[in-house]
Amino acid sequence: MNSKKLLASFCLFLGFLGAAPAVQADDDITLGRTILLGDNDNGAKIPLIMCRRVDAIQVRADRDLYLKKVEVTFKNGDTKKINFYRSLREDERTDWRKFAYKRCVKKIEVFGRSKNSSAGVRVYGRK
Numbered sequence: 001m002n003s004k005k006l007l008a009s010f011c012l013f014l015g016f017l018g019a020a021p022a023v024q025a026d027d028d029i030t031l032g033r034t035i036l037l038g039d040n041d042n043g044a045k046i047p048l049i050m051c052r053r054v055d056a057i058q059v060r061a062d063r064d065l066y067l068k069k070v071e072v073t074f075k076n077g078d079t080k081k082i083n084f085y086r087s088l089r090e091d092e093r094t095d096w097r098k099f100a101y102k103r104c105v106k107k108i109e110v111f112g113r114s115k116n117s118s119a120g121v122r123v124y125g126r127k
Contacts, residue, residue: 031048
């Protein structure tokens with residue numbers, strides 16, 4: 001019985017040891033997800049429940065899509081339009097698009113079209 005407890009404790013310790021550097025090295029946070037439908041001129045909105053302070057954003061495609069632009073609304077009501085106008089393949093990410101300083105993001109709207117019927121989009125922020 002003692003050896004089982006020791007083995008379980010050792011496995012738990014190794015799990016924490018392996019996960020700690022990954023958490024510390026990654027300062028990216030998921031701001032939200034949405035789905036882009038075929039040919040649609042309306043943006044897919046990602047409302048954020050609470051304000052998230054980030055200094056840059058990045059977009060990742062879950063399926064093939066054509067990304068036009070992303071509109072970011074900040075807590076003070078200002079908006080910033082970030083143009084991409086590029087195709088993204090499945091699991092491909094855009095480069096980081098920086099703000100002048102850390103801004104409090106309140107809402108994100110993604111414009112584009114999917115190559116198939118629908119495509120998932122994830123928007124990441126950098127602290």
